[in-house]
Amino acid sequence: MLKKIAGFVWALGFLGLSWAQHIDLNKATEVELDALKGVGPVLTKAVMDERKKAPFKNWEDATNRVKGLGPQKASSLSEQGVRIQGSAYTAKVADQKPAPVKN
Incomplete structure (x- = not known):
C-alpha cells in the first residue's frame, strides 16, 4: 500500500514538472500554441507566418x-x-497603463 501511495505522489510530481515546462515561441507547434489560454487559430497563424x-x-x-x-x-x-x-x-514602463487616480 505504501508503494502505491509513493508511486501516486511521484506521478503527480512528474506531471506537475511537465506542466511547468517552457515553450519557445520560435519552436512551438500549432497544437502547443492553440493549447495556450488566450491563443486561437488567428494568432497561432500570425505567429507561424512571421516565424517563417x-x-x-x-x-x-x-x-x-x-x-x-x-x-x-x-x-x-x-x-x-x-x-x-x-x-x-x-x-x-511605457507599455504599462498608468494607475487610475482617485479623487
Whole structure:
C-alpha cells in the first residue's frame, strides 16, 4: 500500500514538472500554441507566418511583428511559460497603463 501511495505522489510530481515546462515561441507547434489560454487559430497563424520569415529575436520583435500580440497578451503568454530565446516577457514602463487616480 505504501508503494502505491509513493508511486501516486511521484506521478503527480512528474506531471506537475511537465506542466511547468517552457515553450519557445520560435519552436512551438500549432497544437502547443492553440493549447495556450488566450491563443486561437488567428494568432497561432500570425505567429507561424512571421516565424517563417525569421525567428523572433526577443519579445519586442515578436510584439512588433505579430498583429494581436501586444504587451498584455505577451505578459499572459509569458506567465504560461512561453519564452523567446529563453527569456520571459518583461513589460517596459511605457507599455504599462498608468494607475487610475482617485479623487
